[in-house]
Amino acid sequence: MTDARHALEEALVIAANQDAPALRAEAHFTAAQQALELDEANTAVSSALEAAKCFAASQQPERKCQAKLIALRVFMNTNDASAFEDLVGPLIEEASGCSAWEVVAHAHNLQGGMQLRHGELNEAIASLERASTLRRELNDAPGYAGSLNNLGLLHQRAGNAGQALEYFLACVAFIRSSGQSLERQLGACLINVGALYRSMQLFDQADRYLHEGIETVQRNCDQRMELAGRVALADVARDRGDLKRGIAGYLKALALAEQIGAQEEEAEVLDSLGRVYATLGDDELAAQMSRKALAIATELQLILVRVWATLSLAQLAARSGNAQEAYCLYKEAGQHAATAGLKSEVWQAKEGQARASRQLGHYQRSADLFEELLQAERADHAEHEAVRISEHQARFDVEKANMEADTQRLLREVSERAREDAEAAVQKRTQELEFAQVEIVTRLAAAAEYRDDQTGQHTFRVGHVTARLAERLGLPTAEVVMIRLAARLHDVGKIGIPDAILLKPGRFTPEEFEMMKQHTMIGGRILSGGHSKLLQVAEEIALTHHERWDGRGYPHGLKGEHIPISGRLVSVADVYDALTSERPYKKAWTPEAALSEIESQAGQQFDPRVVQAFGEMIRSGELERLDVEEDQYLIAPGVLLDEGGNELLPTRKAVEQEFSARRFPEGVEIRLTELFQEAWDKRRSHPVLAQALTEAASVLVEEYADDLGRAYVQRNQSLALLDANDLEAAALLLSNVIAVARTYADLTLERDGLNLLSAVLSAVDLQEEAQYLCEAVSVLSARLGDEVGEANAQTNLGIIQARGNQPEQAIETFREASRLYTGAGAQGGLANCLYNLADTALEVGDLNLAIDCALQSMQAAQLSPQPNIGVLALGVLARAKSESGSPVEAAQLYEQLLASPLLNPDRLPEAWGWATMYSAENQAAQGDEEGARAAFEKVLDLASRRQLLDLEVRARGQLVDLLLKQGDVAAALQHLEHERSAHKQHLSFHQTNQVRGLRIKAIVVDVLSLEDRGRPKNEAI
DSSP, rough: OHHHHHHHHHHHHHHHHHOOOOHHHHHHHHHHHHHHHOOOOHHHHHHHHHHHHHHTTTTTTTHHHHHHHHHHHHHTTTTTTHHHHHHHHHHHHHHTTOHHOOOOOHHHHHHHHHHHHHOOOHHHHHHHHHHHHHHHHHHOOHHHHHHHHHHHHHHHHTTTTTHHHHHHHHHHHHHHHOOOHHHHHHHHHHHHHHHHHHHHHHHHHHHHHHHHHHHHHHHHHHHHHHHHHHHHHHHHHHHHHTTHHHHHHHHHHHHHHEEEEEOOHHHHHHHHHHHHHTTOOOHHHHHHHHHHHHHHHHHHOOOHHHHHHHHHHHHHHTTOOOHHHHHHHHHHHHHHHHHHHOHHHHHHHHHHHHHHHHHOOHHHHHHHHHHHHHHHHHHHHHHHHHHHHHHHHHHHHHHHHHHHHHHHHHHHHSGGGHHHHHHHHHHHHHHHHHHHHHHHHHHHHHHHHHHHTOOOOOOHHHHHHHHHHHHTTTTOOOOOOOOOOGGGTTTTGGEEEEEEEHHHOOOOOOOHHHHHHHHHHHHHHTTTTSSHHHHHHHHHHHHHHHHTTTSSOSSOOOGGSSSOHHHHHHHHHHHHHHHSOOOOOOOOHHHHHHHHHHHHTTTTTTTHHHHHHHHHHTTTTTGGGOOTTTTTTTTHHHHHHTTTTEEEEOOHHHHHHOOOOOOOOOHHHHHHHHHHHHHHHHHTTHHHHHHHHHHHHHHHHHTTHHHHHHHHHHHHHHHHHHHTTOOOHHHHHHHHHHHHHHTTTTTHHHHHHHHHHHHHHHHHHHHHHHHHHHHHHHHHHHHOOOOHHHHHHHHHHHHHHHHTOOOOHHHHHHHHHHHHHHHOHHHHHHHHHHHHHHHHHTTOOOOOHHHHHHHHHHHHHSSSSTTHHHHHHHHHHHHHHHTTTHHHHHHHHHHHHHOOOSSOOTTHHHHHHHHHHHHHHHHHTTHHHHHHHHHHHHHHHHHHHHHHHHHHHHHHHHHHHHHHTTTOHHHHHHHHHHHHHHHHHHHHHHHHHHHHHHHHHHHHHHHHHHTTTTOOOTTTO
C-alpha cells in the first residue's frame, strides 16, 4: 500500500469519527488532497465539498475556498466543463471577498486552461493575465513562472508568435534569475519554446530547446511534459521532411500517452499520424488514425482535435471522390470551428464545402460559399494588416529611439580624440538595422518556398550547393559568401504566384506555365534597388536562374556568357535539388540519375563548365558531406566585406572628407546651373529631354569632381527612379542629396530632396514619416520665399493625409494650398490641388463641395499647361453627379470623359481603367446590364495586363454580382475564384511593400532622425 493510499484511508477514518467541525474539516481536506493525487475523482470531489461545508461551519472562509479549489482541479482534470463552470465563478467571487488571493490566482489559472481546452482563446488570455498579475503581487515565483508560460501557450494558439515567444523567454529568464528550484516549470517552458520555434520553421533552435526541455522534465519524472516534448520533436522531423522519423516519434509518443492515460494528447498524436499517413498516400491508415482521434475528441469534448480530425476525414473523402461525404464532413467541421472561434479552420472548411458543392454540380451554393469566404478573408486581412503595420511601426520606432540613445551615450562617454570610433559604432548600428531588413526578406523567401516545399529546406540546400560550385570555379571568397546567401532568395517571386498554379501536382497548361514563369520577374521586382551587395546579387539570381545556355530560357532569353555566373550556378543547383527531393506526387531521383540528366543538358540548358565542376563534386562525394546549417554562414550584422572578403567599415569622417570644396570656372558653373534648371523645369512635360540634360550636366560634374553638382544630378536621377518605381535606389540617392545639401547649406536642394523622399515614403505606406517630411518642405519653402513651393508641399501633405485616413485634415490642408496657389497665380498647381480636394470631398460624402471644386479645377486646368488634370477632375464630377442621384447627367459626363484624347489607356492606363469602371457601374445602376458587362470586361482585360490588382478585384466583384443577377452562375463562380486569387496577390504585394518600406526606412533613418537640424526654434513642425 502506497503512502498516499494509506494517508487517504486514515484521513477518511478520522473524518468519519470526528465530531468537532474544524477537525472533521481538516480530515476531509487531507482526504481530498490524497484522492486528487491518486486520481480518484469522486472521492476527491466529495471530500473537498464536505471539507468546505465544515470550514464554513467553523467560520474559516479562506480554508473553505481552498477546499473548493481542490474540487475545481478535479473538474479540470476530468474535463467536466459543466461542473467546472458552475463552481469557478462563485469561487472567485467568494475568495476575493475574504482576500484569499492565492485561491483567486489558482482559479483564474485553471479557468484559463479550461477555456483554452475548449477553444475560447481571448477569454483564456484574459484569465491568465489576471492570474499572472496576482502571482506577481503575491511574490509567488512558481505560480508567476507558470502564468508566463501559459500566456505564451495561449498567444501561440491565437497565432501571435512574437508575443508567445516573448512570454516563453521571459519565463525562462525569470526562472533562471529567481534563485529558486523551479526545474519542472523550466522544463515545460523550454519544451514550449522549442515547439514555437518549430512552428516558425527554425528547426535547429527547436531541436536545441526541445532536447534540453526533455532532459529537464525527465529529471523530475514529469511524463506528461515529456510527452509534449516528444510530440514536438516528431513534429520537427515531419516538418523537415523526414516522415519516417516523424512517424517513429509519433508512435513513441502514442505509447507514452497510452501508458500515462493522457487521452487528450493521445487524440492529438493520432490526428498528426493521420495527416502524415495521408501525405504518404496511405489513405486507409490515415482514415483509421483520424477516426480514432475523432472518437476520443468527441468523448472528451476536445473541440480543437475534433475539428482537425473531421477536416482530415473530409479531405480524405474528397480525395477518394466521395463529394457528398466530404461536403457533410466539411460542414460539420466548420460548425464546430465557428463555435470555437477558429477562423482558419472555418475558412478551410468553407473552402472544402465550396469545392465539394462544385463537384456535386451545385454551382450557386459553391459560388455563395466562395463569396462568403472571400468577404471573411478580406475583413480578416484588413484587421491583421492594421495590427501588423502598427507592430512594425512600433518596432522600428523603438529601434530608432535606441539608436539615438546609443549615439548620445557614445558621444558623452568618449573623448574628442575618440569621436571617430564612436561615430563608427553608430554607423555600425545603422548597418545592423539594414541587415535586419535582409533577414526579413530571407524569412520571406523561406515562407514562399514553404508553400510548395513543406520541408522548408530547399532554399538552404540550393544556397550551399551553389556556394560549393562557386568555390570550385575559383570565385573570390567574398563573392562565394554573397552567393551562398543570395541563392536562398532565388524563388522569392513565388509569393506572387496563385496557389492553384504553384501547388498544382500535374502538368501546367500553356497559360499556367506563362503565369508560373512570372515568378522570376516578381522576384526581381521585390529585390530591385537594393543598396547592399547581397540584395543586388539576389536580384540578379532571381531574374536569371531559369535562363538557358542555348538562349531558350526565360524571362529574357539570355544566352551563354550573357547569363550572369550567379544565375548559371543556381540553375544547376536548383534542378539537382528538385530532382533529388521527394514530393507527394513524385519519388526522389538518385544522385547518379540526377547527375546524368544534368550532364545530358550541358551546352543546352546548362553552362558546360559549371556542369563539369558539378560532376566532379558529386563523384568526389563532397555533396554527401554537406551539412546544411541555417545560420552557419550568415554575415555578422553590420559587417561589410570588400572584394577580398575583408571587413570594411568606413567612418563618418572618411565619408565627409569626400565632400571637397573644389569648384569649377565661372563659365562652366553658369552652364551647369542652366542645365540643372532646364532639366528640372522639363521633368514633367518632357522627361526624356530632362534626362538627357541631366546626363550632360553629369559629364561636367564628374570632370571637375564636384560634390554639390553630383547631388543635383542625383536629385534629377532620383525623380526618374521614383517614376520607374525603383524606390530603394531613389531613397539611397535622396539620402545622399539631403546630406550634401546640409553640408553646403543649400536650402533649395535640401527642400527638393525632402520633397521627393516624402513621395518615396508615401509610396511604401510610411505615411507618418512622409507627412513629417512634407511639413519640413513647407517650412523650407517659406524660408526661401517660394510661395508656389510652399503650396506644392501643402498639396502633397493633403494627399498623404487623405491616404492616411485623415480626410478632414486633408481638406483643410488643400484649402490652404489653394489660397497660396491663387495668390501666386499658379493655375496648374491650383487645378491639381482642387482636383485632390474634390476627390477627398467625394470620399467623405460632401457632394456639393466635390462638384464645386471639380468645376473650379477644370476651369483652372484650361488656363494652365496641364489640361490632363481637367480630365481627372471631370471624372470626379461624373462620380459626384452619379452619387447625388443624377445618373443620366453622370452618363453624359462619362461619355465626354472617355472620348477625351487626353485620357489615353496606353499613357494613363490606371486613370482610364477607373473612369471606365465608374462609368460601367453607372450603366449597371441604370439597367444597362449588357453594356456594363462589356465595360467591366474591358477594365478586367486592362487590369490583368497591367497588374492593377485593386482595379481587377473591383471589376471581378462587379462582374460576379452582375452575372449572378443574370443567372450565369458558372461564369460568376469562375470570376469569384479569380477575384480571390487577385485578392491573395494583392495581399502578397502589400506584404512585400511592407518589407520594402522597412528597408527604405533603414536607408533614410538618418534623415528622419536629424531632419530638424538648423530649423529656427520657433518653427515647429
